[in-house]
Amino acid sequence: MEYTTLGDTGMEVSRICLGCMSFGSSDWRDWVLDEEESFPIIERAIDLGINFFDTANMYSEGESERVLGTALEGYDRDELVVATKVYNPVSSDPHPNETGLSRKTVDQELRNSLGRLGMETVDLYQTHRWDYGTPIEETLRALNDAVRRNDVRYIGTSSQWAHQFASALHASDRLGLERFVSMQNHYNLVYREEEREMIPLCNREGIGVIPWSPLARGYLTRPHEQFIETTRGKYMDNTRFADRIDTYRANGGDTINERVEEIATRKDATMAQISLAWLLHQDAVDAPIIGTTSVEHLEEAVAALEIDLSDSDIEYLEEPYGPVGIDGHE
Ligand SMILES: NC(=O)c1ccc[n+]([C@@H]2O[C@H](COP(=O)([O-])OP(=O)(O)OC[C@H]3O[C@@H](n4cnc5c(N)ncnc54)[C@H](OP(=O)(O)O)[C@@H]3O)[C@@H](O)[C@H]2O)c1
Known part of the structure; x- marks a missing residue:
């Protein structure tokens, strides 16, 4: 495994982060694994040297945090970097203060997350989206207090407009509060809108x-025509996510998908590995957060660290991309 420091912090994270949205309860989404099936994947990740895990209070209505916490019980907590998130409603019938980033919600949801994870401290506590209803200064003060209480080590954030993120960083500097250290954003070969403003800012x-x-x-x-035959593809096709498939396929996406397949064949690799290798070659990227329900796919992801893409491979993969609609935030 390769490790890197997360942004400007000194904290070392594996270059592959295991996303835990796929662990928790199959009642939440049909592509999610229940507890017993999740454990072998988390255990194999640790065997492979992955020390970085990402979950959120909303995944499987809290079950993802609980499953992750249980799976990590037998391991040395000092060796692991655990990240979770707050903002989205947790239950299907949320009360008003279950959502958003007010001090009340942040305090309550952090306590609930720590309880489900069975941990005293979370290494990285992330705001999942921008809260248009709460001043960013209120959120930052609540997060700063959580760091002072030692409930949280670092604070991070997720998809939003670059101008919003810039204003949050500016507010921290102005008020002498903890700064966000990481940006968890939607970024891959067929969704590169983040390269315009967010990545240069980061x-x-x-x-x-x-x-x-x-x-x-x-x-x-x-191959793109096979995607909607998968459980995840069918789920997307039948829900509000259907237009996200169109976004991926729009403006060059289908051609990029074909070029990924072509390079995968040439390099005797899988398409997943070529797509990940492209991200791992981006200087700005510390660690992609991969989602998988399979030990074999997890192993493939880790092996992608060894794939070398030439400048011309990278140019060939990138060349068909054209602007697409925003997917990830409002
Ligand atoms: N901050 C946010 O707003 C936000 C939003 C979405 C996700 N996330 C985080 O990002 C993580 C990953 O998200 P994601 O699940 O959407 O990401 P993803 O890694 O882009 O996609 C996962 C899908 O790819 C498939 N896959 C993975 N490796 C494969 C391989 N080698 N061959 C074939 N198929 C493969 C998986 O199927 P298998 O299960 O069969 O492997 C799964 O259906 C989440 O767990 C979560 O932690 C955050």
Whole structure:
């Protein structure tokens, strides 16, 4: 395994982060594994040297945090970096203060997350989206207090507009509060809108970039016409996510998918590995957050660290891309 520091912090994270949205309860989404089936994947990740795990209070309505916490019980907590998130409603019938980033919600949800994880401290506590209803200063003060209480080590954030993120960093500096150290954003070969504003901002500010859906929710792992035959593809096709498949396929996406397949064949690798290798070659990227329900796919992801893409491979993969609609935030 390769390790890197997360942004400008000194904390070392594996270059592959295991996303835990796929662990928890199959009642939540049909592509999610229940507890017993989740354990072998988390255990294999640790065997492979992965020390970085990402979950959220909302995944499987809290079950993802509980399953992750239980799976990690037998391991040395000091060796692991655990990240979770707050903002989205946890239950299907949320009360008003279950959602958003007010001090009340942040305090309550952090306590609930620590309880489910069975941990005293979370290494990285992330705001899942921008809260248009709470001043960023209130959220930052609540997060700063959580760090002072030692409930949280570092604070991070996720998809939003670059101008919003810039204003949050500025508010921290102005008020002498903890700064966000990481940006968890939607970034992959068929969704590169983040390269316009967000990634240059992160580079300038020393922010760690940890992309979500690095395989475009599975779209980049197989020829495009096969994607909607998968459980995840069918789920997307039948829900509000259907237009996200169109976004991936729009403006060059299908051609990129074909080029990923072509390079995979040439290099005797899988499409998932080529797509991940492209992200791992991006200077700004610390650790893609991969989602998988299979030990074999997890092993493939780790092996992608060894794939060398030439400048011309990278140019060939990138060349068909054209602007697409925003997917990940409002
Ligand atoms: N901050 C946010 O707003 C946000 C949003 C979405 C996700 N996330 C985070 O990002 C993580 C990953 O998200 P994601 O699941 O959408 O990401 P993803 O890694 O882009 O896609 C996962 C899909 O790719 C498939 N896949 C993975 N490796 C494969 C391989 N080698 N061959 C074939 N198929 C393969 C998986 O199927 P198998 O299960 O069969 O392997 C799964 O259906 C989540 O767990 C979560 O932690 C954050």
